Amino acid sequence: MSPKKTGKKTAREQSVGAGDRSASPRGDGLRRVVITGAGTINALGHDVDTTLAAFREGRSGITALNFRDVDRLSIQIGAQIHDWRPEDYFNRQQILLYDKFTQFTLLAAKQAVAQSGLAFHGALGLRSGVILGTAGGGLNTWDDNYRAVYEEGKNRVHPFVVPKLMNNAAASHTSMEFGLRGPSFTVATACASSNHAMGLAFQMVRSGAAQVMLTGGSEAMLCFGGVKAWEGLRVMSKDACRPFSANRNGMVQGEGAGVFVFEDYDHARARGAEILAEVVGFAMSSDAQDIVMPSAQGAERAITGALRDAGLNPDQIGYINAHGTGTAANDKTECAAVAHAFGHHADRLMISSTKSMHGHLIGGTGAVELLACIMALRDGIIAPTIGYQEPDPECALDVVPNEAREATVDAVLSNAFAFGGLNAVIALRRI
Amino acid sequence: MTDTIKSRIKSIIAEQAMLEPDQISDDSTPEDLGIDSLGLVESIFALEEEFDISIPFNANEPDKSDFDISNMGTIIAAVQRLVAQKAA
Numbered sequence: 001m002s003p004k005k006t007g008k009k010t011a012r013e014q015s016v017g018a019g020d021r022s023a024s025p026r027g028d029g030l031r032r033v034v035i036t037g038a039g040t041i042n043a044l045g046h047d048v049d050t051t052l053a054a055f056r057e058g059r060s061g062i063t064a065l066n067f068r069d070v071d072r073l074s075i076q077i078g079a080q081i082h083d084w085r086p087e088d089y090f091n092r093q094q095i096l097l098y099d100k101f102t103q104f105t106l107l108a109a110k111q112a113v114a115q116s117g118l119a120f121h122g123a124l125g126l127r128s129g130v131i132l133g134t135a136g137g138g139l140n141t142w143d144d145n146y147r148a149v150y151e152e153g154k155n156r157v158h159p160f161v162v163p164k165l166m167n168n169a170a171a172s173h174t175s176m177e178f179g180l181r182g183p184s185f186t187v188a189t190a191c192a193s194s195n196h197a198m199g200l201a202f203q204m205v206r207s208g209a210a211q212v213m214l215t216g217g218s219e220a221m222l223c224f225g226g227v228k229a230w231e232g233l234r235v236m237s238k239d240a241c242r243p244f245s246a247n248r249n250g251m252v253q254g255e256g257a258g259v260f261v262f263e264d265y266d267h268a269r270a271r272g273a274e275i276l277a278e279v280v281g282f283a284m285s286s287d288a289q290d291i292v293m294p295s296a297q298g299a300e301r302a303i304t305g306a307l308r309d310a311g312l313n314p315d316q317i318g319y320i321n322a323h324g325t326g327t328a329a330n331d332k333t334e335c336a337a338v339a340h341a342f343g344h345h346a347d348r349l350m351i352s353s354t355k356s357m358h359g360h361l362i363g364g365t366g367a368v369e370l371l372a373c374i375m376a377l378r379d380g381i382i383a384p385t386i387g388y389q390e391p392d393p394e395c396a397l398d399v400v401p402n403e404a405r406e407a408t409v410d411a412v413l414s415n416a417f418a419f420g421g422l423n424a425v426i427a428l429r430r431i
Numbered sequence: 432m433t434d435t436i437k438s439r440i441k442s443i444i445a446e447q448a449m450l451e452p453d454q455i456s457d458d459s460t461p462e463d464l465g466i467d468s469l470g471l472v473e474s475i476f477a478l479e480e481e482f483d484i485s486i487p488f489n490a491n492e493p494d495k496s497d498f499d500i501s502n503m504g505t506i507i508a509a510v511q512r513l514v515a516q517k518a519a
Binding site for chain 1: 489
């Protein structure tokens, strides 16, 4: 199934690193890339169906946090996964070996692979891999074991501490679970980790370097140390995530994972797979400016780069899943970037932030948000920005306030703009 | 004691702004002193540590905070109030 013609290798190699390519991905020897499986666990549900139902209903998963020492936090809310009992999904030995971020990943990955109907025996396993995003990796493992040695004064830790906490643990266990023996690694770009991971997976399949890639991301930062660290920045809301609303007062952390099967289009067609959407473009940019404050120019370059990479005109985009953190800085900067990138069309497209429902999954957020993009394309339903109360003149776009909306859209974008000024935007198209 | 608190606050802000304490007057705003949003959050942390107080401040809505950061005078007054509350 790999491209056989000689002379194409150079073009494929270039495409892996080229974020600024102006040509369409089709007609130049590049492979088309489609999504044939999706899985998730997050505060809205333990699978894709319940998550999409919450998007349709505009239901929030944000509740009071519940974990050890939560009373010592000034932030008491989060989008914590409800009814989480790892023993429902994993045996004792697995629970000892998998940090929560790995557990979330494996659950989502199993759902995605099951939906795709793929098995990775033989040659396909050799040409398939996994690229995942996470910011904190095994943060619960760090937290638990620092507590043991510093607070409790213990001088011995469990032998699995390192294999549990390492940021590539989830990718490695996913490769082992399914026999993915091709390119696998983990990307850490804070809040853009999942989008960077999925963009790289897209480029891998498009270039022919891999036939199938599992991709997405995971985060499990809701523990005492994970929330305490965020408190320090003073950008967290104590009551709700209200993106784009004039009275927004910060972000709310979430946890969970989203994993997708990105597959070579010809391979998917040949086996009669159900195709959820086509991945058509990806671009990255760096602000090179500030470690926390976002830049509208940097964001805009990623947006226009993704459109160019996809060969889409701005007016073909019907929906954008926003980064939309609910902070003062992000939302106005993002709206300015969208307004500038799309010109008059910015007033016609819809843009919503589902973080109002599933919270900010940091390194896993883009993966869960891609579900809203797929829902828009496949089901014609645009997930709302809930918690919206007051218009903000600095966010004067159609943010799909509070209620989901039916609309036919042919192409969508998913934005992610990380601390550190690292931006990653993905374009999907209906198929 | 009040003057001591004031001078300690000024020296903390001065360090953040990379200035001498006597270059800071009561009507200096954080902006005048070249303190950006991250610098402000850092300064507030330093004040909390220095006086063992908790300063209510959300960077998303600085105007709505009980902690008035308009200028050095308001910052000093607010810290003095919190220190007095702690002592009470």
